Amino acid sequence: MIVSLFLPVAGAGFAPLLVRILGHRAAWLLAGFLALPFALYFSTMIENGAGTVLSGGFAWAPSLGLNYQWRLDGLSLTFLLLISGIGTLIILYAGAYLKGHPQQGRFLSFIFLFSASMLGVVASDHLLMLFVYWELTSITSFLLIGFDHQRAASRRGALQALLVTGGGGLFLLAGLLLLGQIGGASTLSALIANGPAILARPEAVVALALILVGAFTKSAQFPFHFWLPNAMEAPTPVSAFLHSATMVKAGVYLLMRLFPLFGTMALWQWALPLFGGVTFVIGAFLSLRQTDLKLILAYTTVASLGLLVMLVGIGSEKAVEAAVLYLIAHALFKGAMFMLAGVIDHEAGTRELSGLGGLRGAMPLTFAAALLAALSMGGLPPFTGFLAKEEIYAALIEGRPAIALALLAAFAGNAMMFAAGFTVALRPFLGARRETPKHAHDGPLLLMAGPVILAVAGLLFGLFSTFQHHFLSSPMASAVFGAPLAVEISVVPHWGLALILSLLTIAAGALIYYTRDAVRAFADRIVRAIGWGPDRGFDQFVSALVHLSVRITRILQPGRLELYLTATFIIIAAALLVPMAAFGEWPSFPEPLAWPQLHEAGMMLIAVIGLVAVLVARTRLTAIVSLGIQGFAVAVLYLMFGAPDLSFTQFMVETLSVVILALIMTRLRLETTDHRPTGQKLLDGTIAIACGLGFALYLLRAVQVPFNSALTEFFSHYSKLLAHGANVVNVIIVDFRGSDTLGEIAVVVITGLSILALIRLRKPAPTIGRNGEGSR
Structure with missing residues (x-):
């Protein structure tokens, strides 16, 4: 069974190569990738008799409790036969229909991927496995509908199908997760068996409503029916496959699968006949x-x-x-x-x-x-x-x-x-x-x-x-x-x-x-009289969504760095202070208070002097140098308290920061002085004090919690044993937290490259020629 589900994926891999070698005749060989699954399903149907239920699978992600579980009964087996059987004929048909097309191999590859997705949908028993295959049908149908991507109509039809069915898929995911939560199981078979207990929960109505949205969008029920006719922009083999046995029937399949579970609910008994009946009449009328x-x-x-x-x-x-x-x-x-x-x-x-x-x-x-x-x-x-x-x-x-x-x-x-x-x-x-x-x-x-x-x-x-x-x-x-x-x-x-x-x-x-001509004219007059419809509404919705996104982006991302920094530091201050205030976790004042020694106090005084120098500096360059004084003083404090590695890092960071910032100041045309109004300075100062106070209180509260030596013992024991390093700090940075270190190095490199690009973007000042005209 597992092999039959993955054979079309293999067909997708071989299709471009075989078409390149054999041309359209490759369709005869490629059809076997769906004909073999059809033969397997047919023999299963014959050998096991009517009504037999078969199941199986394997552990997909055991640590997360995810399994690849499939289940065959009369419903899924019939769908599997239709998908693989008609799919085989579609491959042959596409071989002739797209004969000579330069992208025929790519097209057949998409068809196979779509077939594999649909086979997975109807064979899945696990909820998340079902959802993964469900979304794969949306993605692969997007590729098929938009195959002729040079035509605007094809692109629009593909995008419309993806947005409608993909959006419905999000509702389906929420419904399946809620259903699994209230049912205490992750497989459809277990949930259906536990039906009475699930229906007794009030959340079952919400789960059903969410699932219905997913099924209705996939199977083009009113008012989501408009995407399906627009999908006709796809080549005819796609249309034949989508409309006969595959994607558009996925929603119907899901409703049939869940009928034993939800069939007695009032929402089911009025929503499905209502929306189904309206869709039936509207679709038939519009066809005329x-x-x-x-x-x-x-x-x-x-x-x-x-x-x-x-x-x-x-x-x-x-x-x-x-x-x-x-x-x-x-x-x-x-x-x-x-x-x-x-x-x-x-x-x-x-x-x-x-x-x-x-x-x-x-x-x-x-x-x-x-x-x-x-x-x-x-x-x-x-x-x-x-x-x-x-x-x-x-x-x-x-x-x-x-x-x-x-x-x-x-x-x-x-x-x-x-x-x-x-x-x-x-x-x-x-x-x-x-x-x-x-x-x-x-x-x-x-x-x-x-x-x-x-x-x-x-x-x-x-x-x-x-x-x-x-x-x-x-x-x-x-x-x-x-x-x-x-x-x-x-x-x-x-x-x-x-x-x-x-x-x-x-x-x-x-x-x-x-009387078809008169009926067609009557239907046309009715549609024109109504005017607005879901298809036009979709365009209006997408346009409104784009405009709303632009407005929100302009508010949240106006392009002003000071606003980004202000918002960032406000959130930091709130994250530090609000929890301590809300839960009464303020630190107690340390007793007895240990006064610093003379050399320690001297370094602290230098740091304070550097801070004051930053605040009173008249030019930005002076502020940058003063900021370096403060950083060097802090680095010396690290050295005094037994952290030479951290001190060395701080020295390097401060040196590079001062050099780079000074270099930028001399190359870019920035204002040399700070022209912020007094109110802005007071706001910025308040935010800065709140952040500093928050970190101080947070660290003070952290050291008052009983010390847990588990990590210390772990690193002390395994640094030498596993990483063969005596310097525990180095081992942590390089081995145990190697990915973090790599990320930090990448950030530094990207920042350096960005600064280099920023400096190189500055255009040289114009020179004045003898004729008085500017030149560059």
């Missing part, structure tokens, strides 16, 4: 307004995701079964239709409906595959889409008044989806032949294999529904529901209200299709 084949399909994907979320929120047995069936059907027909839209664009030169027509004779195989996919999308027998639609209506007519609106949304949405699907499948191929930018014809084998296989699979899954239910639908529905469920619906129509609604849906969808 589009004329670009990929955009039509993109908005129908938004609608399909809303339908899935609505069904999971309703949460009855039939609703869960319907969600499972529709997820499988959608992966097949939507993957096929996106790839076929790419075939039309690649071989005819356009995907705009206004420039397409009469291609049935020129592209017969493309037309046949598109028709098969549309029949499944429209819910017609004997396709697997028919099974899903019948089960959807069966779930929504169970007599609960609370879901009457959901039934209305399902009917309207399915009718519009029917019209959108057949618009893509029929409009480019029927009618009068129109001239296209390219000589239209069916694509090569690599380009056609994926959509044909998926379109035919939609038919076979319906004809052999018993096989599908035994190995896929029933185990997946059981894993979602948290109890055994047996999906039994077949392609043989059963008379009842569900079938009547299905027939009415087909009739309404056909009516919308035949």
